Structure formats: structure tokens, C-alpha cells
Amino acid sequence: MPMIIDGGTHHDGSKHFSRPAVLRINLEDHVPRDHLLRGVDRFLDLGELRQHLAPFYSHTGRPSIDPELMIRMLVIGYCLGIRSERRLCEEVHLNLAYRWFCRLDLEDRVPDHSTFSKNRHGRFRQSDALRFVFETVLRRCMTEGLVQGEGFAVDASIIKADANRARNASASDVAQWRQGTQCNRAVREYLDALDANNPVAKDALEEVHDKTAASRNISPTDPAAQWTAAPGGPAFYAYSTNYLIDLSAGIIMDVEATPAHRTPEVNSTRTMIDRVEQRFDIRPQRLVGDTAYGTAPLLGWMVEDKQIEPHVPVWDKTVRKDGSLSISEFQWQPERNEYVCPEGRALRNDRRQFTTPRTRITKADTVIYRASQADCVACEMKDRCCPSTPFRKIARSIHEGAREVARSIAQTPQYSQSRRERKKVEMLFAHLKRIMKLDRLRLRGLSGAQDEFLMAATAQNLRRMAKWLMSSEADAAMKTA
Template sequence: MMGERTGVQEALFYEFSLERHVPAGHLVRAIDRFVDLSGIRAHLKPFYSETGRPSIDPELMIRMLLVGYCFGIRSERRLCEEVHLNLAYRWFCRLGLDGRVPDHSTFSKNRHGRFRDSDLLRHLFETVLQRCIGEGLVGGEGFAVDASLIKAEASRQKGVEGKAGLSPEAAGRAVEEYLAVLDDAAFGAATEVTPKFLSPADPAARWTGAHGGQAFFAYSTNYLIDVENAIIVDVEATTAIRQAEVLAAKRMIERSIDRFDLYPARLMGDSAYGSAEMLAWLVYEHGIEPHVPVFDKSERRDGTFSRADFTYDREADAYVCPAGKLLRQRQKLYRTPKPLVDEDGMMRYRASKLDCDACALKPRCCPTTPARKIPRSIHEGARDMARAIAGTDAYVTSRRQRKKVEMLFAHLKRILKLDRLRLRGPNGARDEFHLAATAQNLRKLAKLLPSAPQISPA
């Protein structure tokens, strides 16, 4: 029998508790336990005037931004609508039932002003990271580093030739930020190579075809994570080239040491971090084991002997060729000795022309040159250490653990929907990457430290 409501009459008074209407297993309840914004007022106080009308509560704006990044709400206009309608979001933002949601334009005004001037979003990220450390989720034993390309808010069809540069009339906040980072080694000074195209809307974004398909303008988000629980220890925004990503790795490691006293015993990364200079920096300056494949292009593909076929004699400081002859740094005596190390940090070991002329292996060694030369980096000791580590069982484990940082990038793009930036300029990229990393750490805290089940009174 079909039921029908009869005599429906509105009550004169309602008793409504927002607390009871938010499910116990909702994500906002899980992350709310770890959101401590008690210090942001003191952090922002120097950037507010002592007179005038009261501003929008900065804690409210931060809570709303966390909702947006935790739940993949990319538009601030839509975020305001969702917070207005969703009871769980209202509860998390401490708005109650009748609290007024600020206009979406308020976020832009504060982001370009007080939030960036005070580096608030960096402060927020480090506050959540400190909570992770306090809860024992960061071991500090093994770190992994990697970078991922994020498309910039710039149309690939509207790029201009890189050699032509920007027009003198180009103006805007993104252009000003681009000019400000021209000398920054993480952006403009990372390479002397002129990009093929520049975006007038966001000139700091780098034109790249690294994904193999259509080229696009992009930034790189760089993560340094603790592999024990995949907690993001640091995040850095750079231009989308390898040299800048290596610099970001150094900055993040030094910052984790200086600010949180985290000294990793080993660092895991791909071959982009396997240059001789990077390996030497890890081994000699910080005593970190490089669980990184060595970036080495010495393997020959024309059938002749590669550098690996020559044995280095450390005591004699010479290479021994397959025929048993020595290759030394200097075979001739000069009135004015030439430097043994070139500007790229490479030493050249040369065989004697007399030995090579009489050698039966010359067609397989140096068929087109009078004598064989072997380059050796001044940081070859660190490279040898990385090669030795690559043959251990610990290295196999590290290669498996390193995938955790790639999983975080997949989560960033698929779940948090950050596959394309919404803000422009280097500062916009930093803001988005800091908020996204904060959201990922909060979600990780909620997952690893579930709240105790609530027992209703009898």
C-alpha cells in the first residue's frame, strides 16, 4: 500500500545540530583533528592595519581553501557555492547554519597581497608537516625526490617565438613575476637555452614536449618525501627543465635539515639526479648515500670499446686498456703546463700514440684517432659509490620505495584534479603546489591515524 503524507504542517520551532548531521566517517572530520590554525593570526598581524573595518577572517579563507584542495574543487567560485550548500563543509569552516560565505574575489585579493607577502601557505604546509613529525610518521631514514610536469594556465596556440621575446607592451602580474625570476637558478637562470616559444600570458612557464605528445607550457612540482609513510617533507616549484629540478632537490634537502633537523641516510631518485655534481654534493657535502642510477653516456654503440672496458688504477692514477697499456693524464711535457681539469670538471687520460700504433686492438679501440682518450670526472669517486650501491639488495628495495613519490603525483592529478594550474606566474604555481601538498599530508594523517570510534551513551 502506497503511503501518503497528510496534514503536513511546518513546525514553529526547529532544533537543528550541525554537529549531528556531519557523518562520523566524513573526511572533513578526519582532517579537522590535524588542522591547527591558531598561529596564523600572529603570523599575519604585521600585514593588517590597526584601523578600519574588520577583514574577512583569514582562518575561514584557509579552511575553505583546504576544502577545495582536499576535495578537488578547482574553481574558487564553485568552492564558495559548495561551502554555502554543503553542511559538512560549513561545519569544517566553522560557519554554522547562517554564517555568510565570503565572495570568491576575496581569495584573489588576499592571495596577491597578505598571503604571499607573509608566505602564509608555506607556513601552513610546514605546520602540517610538523604535526606529521610529531606523530612519528616521518622517520628521516630514506628520502625520495622527483618532479612532475603540471600544465600552466597558458594557451599553446598563443605562444610567441622565444627568440623574439616579449613585446615591450607586455604587462601584467605574471610578466612582472617572470622578470623578477630571470636571475633565479630555478627559473630564468636554470639554462642559457632560449625556449622555442614564450607565453605572453605566463612567460615563466616553460615550453616542453617531455610527455612525447603535443608540446605545452608547464611548471614542475618537485616533491621530497619520506618513504616510510610517503609524507611530503618539502615541495618546490621550478621551471620545467632538468637543471632546475636538480637545484630544487638540493634546496629541499638543505631546508629539511635546517628547519626540521631531518638528516636522511639515503636519497632515492631517477637518473635525472645522477649527474656527477649531484652525486658528489650528496656524498661529500652531506654524507647521504645516493640510491640513484648514474647519469652516464659513455657507452659506445659503434662496436668499439667503451669506458667500462678500461680499468682505473687508483694508486697509479691511470687507466689500463684491454691490451694492458696505461692511459695517463699527461704523456708530454710542456714548457707551460696545461691544466689537468677543464671547465666542465673533466680530466682526460691519454694513451701513448706509439702504444696505439703497434696495438692489434686499435680497430676496436680508436680506429679514427691516433690514440685513445678517456674522460674522467673529478667527482668519479661519488659515481663509483653510486654504482657500487646499485649492485646491492638495499638498492632494489629503494627502487621499489621510490615509486611512492610517483603515486603521490598520480594522486595529485587524478584525485585532487591538479593536472593543470589555475593561477599564473611562479608565485601562483608555488601557491597551488603548497596547498596541494598540504592537502595530501592532511589526507595521509587522516588515513594513518584514524579517530577512535565514538560510543554513544547507553
């Protein structure tokens, strides 16, 4: 490519700029062979992106900026920890390797930083383009043999939101958001989500908003962010990025943004596993997670609905702290549908008969088994069994069978191996925050968090694929030589 320079050189080697000269510069020659972006470029194919976005572009007016160019610039930013889009545009303008990766010649102009915001909140979000790019990269990982699909791990990590922890909205502020016309995008998104989850009359909905604001701290700039002190220390507003990874090479199979709260984090597991199965026809044989994922409903879903082995510690609150007998000291008799206490007396769930049959399942998805009061009053072990109640009762989860499966798996060598492999997802979170600098979000709202987490996961998969495969090829070349 030509580059015109007015200048020359004196006999003593000093430069002067007086005459025109034309230089031919090939950017390919100025990018080191071991540069990270060479490996990323090898495995990043965005050929189908334009077709995916075609319905969202107008056929009239000025030509639009190439969406592949914007995605490639975002990949550079997330791969190399350039968090500011303004700075990213400056770096692409100055760095030859970045220009080469973006398919820009020296005389080509770099898009303005404002175009990222317009496209991100417009056609990218409407078309789910960032999800499309993530899944395109994931398919390439599968093609390269980095995904086995035998074992998955799931975990969540808290990322600070772009919200001042010292500011919070009162109930009256939230009530005024509905009438306000100057609400920012994150606030409008929050109100729309409340409307969708509470299909009631407007007056009642405003009352829901008031109660929501009164029950927890709400940020006036990003109300969907969760007020949390989970990592320890002072509380702040945050979101959680939830990763589902394949344990063979640590490839991220799916990512989901949720408020930084345990319930939505755990529920996102179902969303991610179902989506991977639907999009790629992959269902793991085992799922590895920490105790937060050992709740009875999730274990029941894994074992009974998905036939997935739960390599997860059981969330168990049945051990009593007052020294009285725990549930484990009662023997379960499945053929008679009853428990037997250490004294040989039965605890049943049907001591009282009803004309209309009942499921006897409580709102907490448990079945209550009760001992006879007459048996308990005359029992010598009453003070150790039920000192503060007239008779002993046991709440058995309807998913207790799945809990027993998880307990039995926890005694196997395969479970110990799974616990060691689970560290791969924690390493990805450490890399996300320390190397890629994503310890605080720049975009607001749940959709903004989802956009950032998707691009970050895409960059991590590209980096992993580039370094893993290129290092393998280098080792093979050395052995051959």
C-alpha cells in the same frame, strides 16, 4: 543555533509556510563520524597563523576576513578536488559539513571568491603563509610518528600551465613587454626574474629577452611556463611539481615548483634537502630517485657533501655504440692516477708539463687522460679502441668516486627495496591528478604554481594523516571489542 522558518504542517502531512518557528540546529550532529573533514580537522591546527600574519594586517580600517577561514576553505577545495574558487564559496555556503569545518554558523556569510585572489597575491605571498601552513602540518605528521627520516625519495611530475598552447610570443612581443604598462602579473614576474638573473644594462637586457624569445616558445600569458612534450604527444606549456617524501608513510617533506625542464627539476633536490635539514634538522641516510637524478654533480653532492647514500641509477653515457672499447674495459689505478688499457699501456693526464701548475679540470668538470700516440699507432687493438682518432683518451668526472659508490649500492638488496618503495611518490602524483583534479594549474607564474603545489601537498599530508591514523585507531578499537 537558531533558524527561523515561517511555516507549518497540514493534517495530510503537506507543508505550508505561514507562522514563524525557531529551530535549534547543531552542525556537529549533521557531520558523519567517518567524514574525511573530521579527520582533517583533528590534525589541522592553525592557531599560530594569525600571529604569523599579524605584521601584514592594518590596525585601522574595516575588519579583515579571518585568514584561518580562508585557509580552511582552501584546504576543503584541494582535499576534495574543488578547483574553482567561485564554486568553492558556493559549496561552503550550502554544505553543512563544510560550514562546520570552517567554523561558520548558518547565519555567517561566506567570503567572496575575489578575496582569495587579493590575499593570495598580497599578504599570503608576502608572508609566505602557505609555506608556513605546509610546515605546520608537516610538524604534526612528525609528532604523530609518521616521519622516520631514514629514507627519502625524490621525483617530479609535469602539470599543465594555464596557457593556450596555440599562442606564443615573438621576439618583438617580448621586447615590447618592457615598455608596456598593461602587463599581467605573470609577465611582470617573468621580467623581474630576468632582471635578477641578468644584472646588465637595459639595452643588453632587452637583447637577452629577444634571444630568449627566439630560442624557445614563450606564452604571452605565462612566459615562465616551459614548452615541453616530455609526457609524449603534442607539446604544451607546463610546470613541474617536485616532491621530496619520507618513505615510511609517504609523507611529503618538501615541494618545489620549477619549469618543466630536467635541469631545474634535478637542481631542486638540493634546495629541498637543504631546506628540510635547516627547518627540521632531518637529513636522510639514503635518497631514492630515477636515472634523471644520477648525474655526476648531484651524486658528488650527495656522497661528498651530505654523506647520503644515493639509491639512484647512474647517468652513464660512457658505453660506446660503435662496438669500440668502453671506459669500463680500462682499469683505473688510483695510486698512480692513471688508466691502464687492455694491452697494459697507461693513459695519463700529465703527459705535457706546464711551468704554471694546472688543475686540468675542464669546464665539464672532467679530467682528460690520454694515451701515448706512439703506443696507439703500434697497438694491434687500435681499430677496436680508437679507430677514428690517433690516440685514445678518457674523460673522467671529478665525481667519479661518487658514481662508483652509486654503482656499488645498486648491487645490494637494499637498493632493490628502495626501487620498490619509490613507487610511493608516483602514487602521490597519480592521486594529485586524478583525485584532487590538479592536472592543470589555475594560477599563473612560477609563484602561482608554487602556491598551488604547496596547498596540494598540504592537503595530501592531511588526508594521509587523517586516513592513516584514524583507520589505525578503528582497527585497534575493533580488536579491543
